[in-house]
Amino acid sequence: MTAPLDVLVVGAGPTGLALATQLRTYGTTFQIVDRSLDRVHESRALAIQPRTLEALAPFGVTDELVGRGNPAMQLRMHLPKRVVRMPLFDIGLADTAYPFVLFLSQAETESVLSEHLRGQDVDVERGTEVVRLERTGSSVSCRLRRGDGTEKTVEARYVVGCDGAHSTVRAQAGIGFEGYAYPQTFLLADLEVDGLESGAVHAYMTGAGMLLFFPLGTPATWRMLAMRPPGAPDTKLNLGLLQEITDRYTSDRLALRDPVWMTDFRLHNRGAARYRSGPFFLAGDAAHIHSPAGAQGMNTGIQDALNLGWKLALVCQGRAPEELLETYEAERAPVARNVLRFTDRAFTIGTSSNPVIRFARTRLAPRLAPLALRANGPRGRVFRTVSELGIHYRRSPATTVGPRPPRRGPRPGDRLPDLPRGLQARTAGPGWHLLLSGPPAIWSDERLAAALCGRDDMISVHRLGAESPWPTAVHGLVRPDGYFGYVAAGTHLEGLRDYLDRWLPARQS
Template sequence: MSETARVDVLVVGAGPTGLTLALELSAHGVDVAIVDAAPDAVHESRAMVIQARTLEVLDRHGVADDLVAAGDDATSVTVHGRRREATIRLFDAAVGETAYPFLLFLSQAETERILAEHLARRGVDVRRGSRVVGVEQDGDRVSCTVHDDAGTPARVHARYVVGCDGAHSAVREATGIAFRGETYPQTFVLADVDVDGLDPGVHAFLGPTGLVFFFPLARPAPWRVLTMRPDGAEGPTALLDLQRAVAAQAGGRVRVHDPVWLTDFSISERCVDRLRAGRVLLAGDAAHIHSPAGGQGMNTGIQDAVNLGWKLGLVCRGVARPGLLETYDAERLPIGRYVVETTGRVFRIATSSNPLVRFLRPRVAPLVLPVLARLPALRRAGFRAVSELDVHYRGGPLAGESTGRRARGARPGDRLPDGRVLVDGTPAALHRCLSATAFTLLLYGPVGRWPQATVDAIATRWGAALRTRRVSLSDPAVDRGTVRRLGIPADQSAQLLVRPDGYVAHRTDGVDLGGIDRYLESVLGTAAG
């Protein structure tokens, strides 16, 4: 970076959130720079669960296959109680609405490496050892002072700055955005270790005084262990302390050894009261932090980046008016608050020191949880909630109209379900026919119902903001699940306008494209074309 640089967007923070945002922007051809205060990329596992929805949105940029190849997928967890254990099937491998019906376990270091490699292929490199020490903005730009490791200052002038720089965000501090919440009284231990006595898969030991979780890792060690800090430990937790804690909760059945990384940490739940201050925006841990329950943290941050990325991309390209950015706060802040609240409730129950809870936890959970997991409806609901497939923006500022007689199926604001279809006459996955940088108009039904001249006219009017695809089912009898999830009978016609992040924006029955045209005009204005 030169002494004075000018870019469209400066991304501060090169964790998964910042890297994803830079990837989104680079896909739009936006001039983006990304800086990080740390002199090197992380080498520890840190966040390690990648959810199905995260894989879906990263697949739009060709990243998901690399992540899956590097990680360890899991569809069940073994719960160990006082005298019994039970393997609980969490997800159905036959779930048809996503290509990723599992939890993917992968070290954050590996996730960041893969994201950074894809970013570098697009000509965007991370400027490390670059600390933001000042943020000033006027009407049409933001000026940041950035110091390198030697303290040498540089100025970066950007149209927009996005703070993805974590819980202690310098960008958030500079804007004066409040970050309210509280810290849990307990201290916890994370370690990447080798383990004797465990079969493959996820394991949860419900001990007499606490819990121990084991998650499979390929690198930098075979296992990640999470537990509460041992009572009476002095100074930083050492391997011997961890071994004693694991032995106490797991009844001596498991031995941990050869740690690659071991750290004590506390858990806070905090959330900002807004995600934007003028031309400065926040995403990921800079905006919300919470307990690790359900593996939601990194995934929620990546979803922030995707939501903001396509909007910033269209605005910076001049395809959409700047007012589109106002919808970022309206859509993502409620999601951040919800995640903070729900993970907090789950974690407080899981770590409660209440004597009754401690008594019941190792005795009741191994009996009740397998019974509940045998119910397909509950298992599907659990999968959708944990995997973030249930996240929606119904009732939000970008949820358009939905006309026609339907009680089920994808509605405006819902994630578009995946499925096998014919796209322009060729068999394909529905998600893979969507554009990552434009709205996609899906014309569902027999090809001849939309005159080509009519389709060409709306495509010409909206230019770079719109792609059109003709969609039908190869065999309605076989693809009943796709019909049900879309909510469109196989013999009818409908139009679904899908946002660049894969959420339904507008839908209507029939062949009149007037509603689609009016929606795009209301959202993008006259900037498109």
Template sequence: MLDALVVGAGPTGLTMASELVRHGLRCRVVEQLEAPSVLSRALAVQARTLEVFDDFGIAEQALARGRKTEAFNVVGAGGVHTRVPMQAFSWLETRFPFIFMLPQDATEALLAEHLDTLGVKVERGLALEDFRQDADGVEATLKRAGGGVERVKARWLLGCDGARSRVRKGAGIPFEGETYDDACVLADVRVEWPLGQGELVLMPSMHGVVGAFPMPGEYRYRLFCVMPRDMLPEGDETTPLTLEEMQRILERMSNVPVRVSEPRWMTRYRLHRRGAPRYRQGRVFLAGDAAHIHSPAGGQGMNTGIQDAYNLAWKLALVNKGRAPESLLDTYELERHPVGQMLLRGTDRLFGLMAQGGTPSRLLRTYVVPRVAKRLLGGSYTQRLMARFVSQLAIHYRRSPLSTERIWGEEVGGVRLEEGPAPGERVPELPVKGEGVERLHEVLRGPQHTLLLFTGLKPEAKARSGLVALARRLEEAYGPLLRARVVVAGEGEPGPFVLADGEGALHRRFGAGAECFYLVRPDGYVGHRERPIEPKRLEAELARRMGPPGAGGEKRVAS
């Protein structure tokens, strides 16, 4: 019996499979398409997704294949033009303080290559027909493109098969929501116009709104036009869109002269806002577009699916290995469903601001917004709000039952533990010196939990050596499930099990004036923090989350 069957080989399914394999599970990935899609589809790769790619060791490859976006432009009637630099992202505690554009076909190719290095290939031309589940697992019927049928047994079935998910339908999970009234056309084309390259563009008009996302390549853009349905050229959503039609639409809707050519993908479509009320049905889980779809405003969809997979895989692994109770899997929906709902609300508001409303709204967007855009969008407060939403770095699980803390004793050194990353929050990226590492996220890299033991800002030599011995003992006891490091303030050079925090910056950011510890989940979120460090309590916390000590014959997986 397989540990998991992943249905769908888009970014969500490929991420899910990669994580499951990295955690030591046996899985298969099936995809009904016989060849990888060459359509660009999702385009924006946000900062949090790039951090996941960094964990996989493929971030540099992604950066080499796409392009950064430096500014946002609003162009109104008569060509009135406001350019807002995206400098707000520079304050984010990440290696990737920018919006990055990488077509989905390139993202899928990169993830498929990564999965291949882990020894798993996507099985194409293989569609899910139906399935049944019982207390022990799922039996799925797969149909090959040539007509052959195969039955597969797996402990878990993971539906990463998009908006028309057969897994969701087979599990009887509704897909609640609505279809927007507006009509849309989309084109990946070469664009010639009097605007700069490599920047986002929004052009509201009385006929609707034109948006442009820069793509890799000279003068390449993803253009989308949103308009009332009665303004759509002849034909419905299934009628192919021609370059000539796209040119005529732009001549009517664009506020600057524009010429398009060299199309790679063009389509008409309708926008939907839908979400599943639950992400789990027994041994069946939903992730990505199978669980939530929305307007492309904010460039969130693909990124959210990747985060769904990143959240679920490590939990499945611990349960499958018998190191955690099955109730751990309930936290997937508890943590990710609110994120999906927030996504639906946020993108709906953004889409409404950009494209919906009657004549007064169009007048406002066309004639007023471009003239005040810099004042509205250029301020530090507004840009920080935008950056927090778009980057997905502010997503948290503070209300999760997995987010716990115990804080006793006095604050030391003018810093407060409560001001550090709270349980359920993402661990920020910061410089730190360790053996072979220069960044905190390099310390976290891999499928294990990470234990950070802080010495406090004024460590004593005896206490330091005791913490190093504790870190060594715990890591040896838990094997591949745990990485333990002692963060030593005032230390210039790292050593075995030691991270050097020479100026104490890491201690201050984590509020670690006195001895304390942070336990970081495999997905990079704080699971538990505590002060002071009491070895027996610490060991009890580790056992509660990962089972009793003893590697159980598991081998450490390369990070």
């Protein structure tokens, strides 16, 4: 009998592809299957946030994404009599190499990830659907059905459902998906628009709702998103209807043409009751779906994957305790809950027909937003949230505050900033990274050897000297996903050793 796979990845959307990318780096044995015969060719998610670009950079795909995409920095809010011009991101992003939203169609994002995997000798097994999952002792028996109707079974220690909103893995694991559907219908099109200033996001705010244009680039210059206005003809979606709706929302003379994709859909706000049940995990749309407000969906899924992959890899290699897997839900479920809350609020403000909210949307928001955004504090907070750079795991069980933590600089649970610039690139290799600040000579080789003994193959040590996020002698341990697990001041490493004994025990020789 063949040994079970470490992991079966179900679904090769952006979440599954990101997970496979990380598992490959650690040499985990896995298979990635998708029931569709080809990857997505529609644009769908159109924006990649700064944190996702950072998180994918260690795998060498971010330059390609940025090269294919369209960084946008400006927002135009169109009101009946004037246009409010606002920067999209211009503050609070000094610590990232990617201070912009990258507009790129999901088809392109998936293409870049798939090509990268192919270069690593990983092929998605397409036309292969997971139909049944059964726990058998210490593994899962996974029944797969191919397009020609033939079936086969593979055994895997863990199964990750990256299989989207209608997740089979979620259903087979008996995990609920609670929430609601919004009543409105949305219209979406990738097309050409004459009369729009290029390179900016345009929001037309009206009493009836919002009409948005995003600078997509490929496969068309613009992505249009609008709510079907109450009373609009319930006709089949076509260019004429989109033009009619555009004319209704704006008196600008915008001419729509050459659509390459049009669809209408309803939105939901739902979250999985659990992210794990025994050997089954959920990530991406299988765990949370919400409105596209703020362009968080695909980004949250990719970051779910990159939170989970290294944990599965280390546990499967016997290098980390099973308990590490419990931290996946503890860290990612609160992130998704915030996204569900934030997108619900934004959706309500953008679409409600309640007279008070309509007034706020069309009269107050355009006046207050520039004022609020003039103050650096609120503006920085908004940008940190939307860019996902503000995500932290400070309350995670895998985060420990060491003795006398520094008052300034990153705290345990925070992401490693790219400040000074290039710090993230220096620490991009797989595994853990121990950052030592202060004069390099204060770090004794003997003490380091004692703390790292039996796991030095998994930890790279960086004596940063002046090139450090902290001004004084501090040691900080960065996890494989770029977040600090442990930070302490001083050169005594006993606390670090305790942390490592728990999460990365020394190898038994």
